[in-house]
Amino acid sequence: xxxxxxxxxxxxxxxxxxxxxxxxxxxxxxxxxxxxxxxxxxxxxxxxxxxxxxxxxxxxxxxxxxxxxxxxxxxxxxxxxxxxxxxxxxxxxxxxxxxxxxxxxxxxxxxxx
Amino acid sequence: xxxxxxxxxxxxxxxxxxxxxxxxxxxxxxxxxxxxxxxxxxxxxxxxxxxxxxxxxxxxxxxxxxxxxxxxxxxxxxxxxxxxxxxxxxxxxxxxxxxxxxxxxxxxxxxx
Numbered sequence: 001x002x003x004x005x006x007x008x009x010x011x012x013x014x015x016x017x018x019x020x021x022x023x024x025x026x027x028x029x030x031x032x033x034x035x036x037x038x039x040x041x042x043x044x045x046x047x048x049x050x051x052x053x054x055x056x057x058x059x060x061x062x063x064x065x066x067x068x069x070x071x072x073x074x075x076x077x078x079x080x081x082x083x084x085x086x087x088x089x090x091x092x093x094x095x096x097x098x099x100x101x102x103x104x105x106x107x108x109x110x111x112x113x
Numbered sequence: 114x115x116x117x118x119x120x121x122x123x124x125x126x127x128x129x130x131x132x133x134x135x136x137x138x139x140x141x142x143x144x145x146x147x148x149x150x151x152x153x154x155x156x157x158x159x160x161x162x163x164x165x166x167x168x169x170x171x172x173x174x175x176x177x178x179x180x181x182x183x184x185x186x187x188x189x190x191x192x193x194x195x196x197x198x199x200x201x202x203x204x205x206x207x208x209x210x211x212x213x214x215x216x217x218x219x220x221x222x223x224x225x
Contacts, residue, residue: 043215090155
C-alpha cells in the first residue's frame with residue numbers, strides 16, 4: 001500500500017558509472033518530482049512532470065535525464081556519475097488541481113566513490 | 114529568493130511550546146510546511162494560501178502574514194514525536210504552486 005515508492009533505496013557506485021533510479025506512485029496524482037537533498041539537508045527541486053510533460057527543469061547538469069513513461073512513473077537516469085552527485089534523491093507526487101500537497105517517496109541514498 | 118527560517122535549531126523539553134518562522138523577501142502565494150525525521154522522507158504538515166485558506170493536520174497550527182511575507186508554525190505541548198527538521202516551501206504565485214522554493218530547515222529536538 002506504499003503511496004510513493006522508489007528503487008533502489010541505496011546505491012553505491014564508482015565515479016563514471018551510469019545509474020538509474022525508479023519511482024512509482026499509486027495515488028492517482030498527475031504531477032511527479034525529483035528532488036536532491038545534500039548532506040546539509042538542503043532540498044532542491046530538479047525536475048517535475050505533469051501528465052508525462054516536463055514542466056520544471058532546474059539548472060542541473062545534462063548528465064541527469066528524467067523520463068516519465070506514464071503519469072504514475074518517473075525515472076531518473078544519471079550518466080558519468082561524479083563525487084558531487086552523492087546525495088539522497090527523493091521522488092514526490094501531487095495533484096495539481098488541489099492544494100498540491102506533495103507526498104514523498106522514501107528516498108534513494110546515492111554514494112559515488 | 115530562498116525563504117529564511119528561524120530559528121535554525123531549537124531544543125525543547127516535552128510539553129513545551131515552540132514557534133518556527135519562515136520569511137520571504139518576495140510576495141507569496143502559498144507557504145507549505147513539512148517535517149522530516151532523521152533518515153526519513155519529508156511529510157506534509159500544512160499549506161497556507163494567500164487569502165486565508167489553509168489545509169493541514171488537526172494538531173498543527175500556523176499563520177500566514179501576507180503583508181510581511183511571513184509564516185509561523187506553532188508547536189504546542191510538544192511531544193517526543195515532534196522531533197525532526199521542519200522545512201517551509203514557498204510559491205510566489207498560483208501558477209508556480211508546484212515549484213516550491215525551500216528554506217534550509219529548522220532542527221527541532223524534543224527531550225523527555
